[in-house]
Amino acid sequence: MSVVVEFFGTGTSHGIPVIGCDCPTCASSDSRDTRLRTSTLIREDERRIAVDTGPEFRLQMLRAAVPALDAVLYTHSHADHMNGIDDLRIFCYDKPFPVYGSKGTIDDLLVRFPYVVSAHSKYHGDGLPHLDVNVLNPGIPVEIAGFQVVPVPIVHGGLVAFGYRIGGFAYLTDCNFIPEESYFLLEGLDVVVLDGLRFTSHPTHFSISQAIEAANRIGASRTYLTHISHDAGLHADIEKKLPSGICLAYDGLILECSS
Ligand SMILES: [Zn+2]
Ligand SMILES: [Zn+2]
Ligand SMILES: [Zn+2]
Numbered sequence: 654m655s656v657v658v659e660f661f662g663t664g665t666s667h668g669i670p671v672i673g674c675d676c677p678t679c680a681s682s683d684s685r686d687t688r689l690r691t692s693t694l695i696r697e698d699e700r701r702i703a704v705d706t707g708p709e710f711r712l713q714m715l716r717a718a719v720p721a722l723d724a725v726l727y728t729h730s731h732a733d734h735m736n737g738i739d740d741l742r743i744f745c746y747d748k749p750f751p752v753y754g755s756k757g758t759i760d761d762l763l764v765r766f767p768y769v770v771s772a773h774s775k776y777h778g779d780g781l782p783h784l785d786v787n788v789l790n791p792g793i794p795v796e797i798a799g800f801q802v803v804p805v806p807i808v809h810g811g812l813v814a815f816g817y818r819i820g821g822f823a824y825l826t827d828c829n830f831i832p833e834e835s836y837f838l839l840e841g842l843d844v845v846v847l848d849g850l851r852f853t854s855h856p857t858h859f860s861i862s863q864a865i866e867a868a869n870r871i872g873a874s875r876t877y878l879t880h881i882s883h884d885a886g887l888h889a890d891i892e893k894k895l896p897s898g899i900c901l902a903y904d905g906l907i908l909e910c911s912s
Contacts, residue, residue, distance in 0.1 A: 656697045656800070656822055658844070660906045661713035664688025665850055665858075665882040666733035668709075678883040685888040685903035689713060690733040691826050691880045693846070695819055697912075700798045702726060704817060704824055710737025716905070723798035727754035728826055729814035730761035738766055742782040749785035753797060755804065755815050756788045789815065792838055805838045807831055810857030818842075820912025823873070826880050829857050831867055842873035844910045846902065849878030851885040861885065861895075868899055877902040 662668075669688040670679035678686050690707035694717060701719060703710075704726045714722075722744055728734055744750040754762065763770065769784040789795060791806040791813075805816040807828035816825030816835075821843030825831070828848050831839075839845065847867055850858035858880060859867065868876040876899045885891055892901050 655909050655911050656695055656820055658822060658824075658846075658908045658910060659694040659696070659717055660877075660879065660902045660904055661692040661694055661703070661717065662689030662707060662709060663879045663881055663902045663904055663906075664690055665880050666690065666731070667883075669881070669883045671883055674883060676883055678885070678887055681887055683888055685901075688881055688904055692734070693824060693879075694719060695800070695822070695824075697800070700800065702798055702800060702802075702819075704728060705734040705826075706737040706741060707733050708736045711740040714740075723751075725750075725752045726797070726802065726815075726817050727752060727758050727762065728816065728824075729754075729809060729812060730758050730765065731827070734827070735762065735765070738762075738769065738784075739782055741769075741784065742780070745781075745783040749783045751785045751787060751797070753787045753789050753795075753802075755791070755806075755813065757812060758815070759786050759788050762786065791815070792834070803838055805835050807835060820910065822846075822910040822912070823871075827858065829855065829859055829863070836870065839871050839873075842871060844875045844877065844908060845871050845873040846877045846879055848880045849885075849901075850880055851882040853884070861891070865896060865899060874898070875900070875908075877906075877908070 689709040692705045789804040803818040808830035809827045824846045847864045848859045849864035879902045
């Protein structure tokens, strides 16, 4: 058994290129230097889960030719991970669409997008998403769309975000610290995806050297860095500086992971 992971977006909150920036990364002709906001798709057979719905969610679904979706896992409520939420309405024509997150994430979601749970009598044609919002508990596995999903608490500045583990794959974007108890949830991984914003430090994201340190501790067979800033430089240059077993993700990258 294996899950397939497709990187929808691997850029930090501004995306790359950044509006109005003419730095070498933003001007690069290497397609791997164009990064939409961070999101990913996890699939096995005909079952599909998206992690986050950023501002380019619709474009990402079209680009990957995804015909259907079973659920969305939210890592946290920042705009670059949630602001495409309205485009879930295509999946709500005859029943509410299930989304999941921590209590804090779902509370924020309902403050920012209260209309997604409006009790409208007809689903079809009212122009609104109709979501079935579900709170997950840290570290407690739950079955979603036939996948065994483990929410992994991670620290992202002043908030606790969730990473998610599905089988031998774990996805930990947007974090600057992994709590001790979360490392126990990350044992025996085939692939881990970690935040790796840039080389210099940042108060809410791992720098690349901090991500390497965490990757070494986790000890997955393969590590991919995501949520990349234009400040990190060119994809080709960054990769040369990474130790073996650690790679830089890019938009459209597809991986197969043992479950
Ligand atoms: Zn982010
Ligand atoms: Zn730039
Ligand atoms: Zn964030």
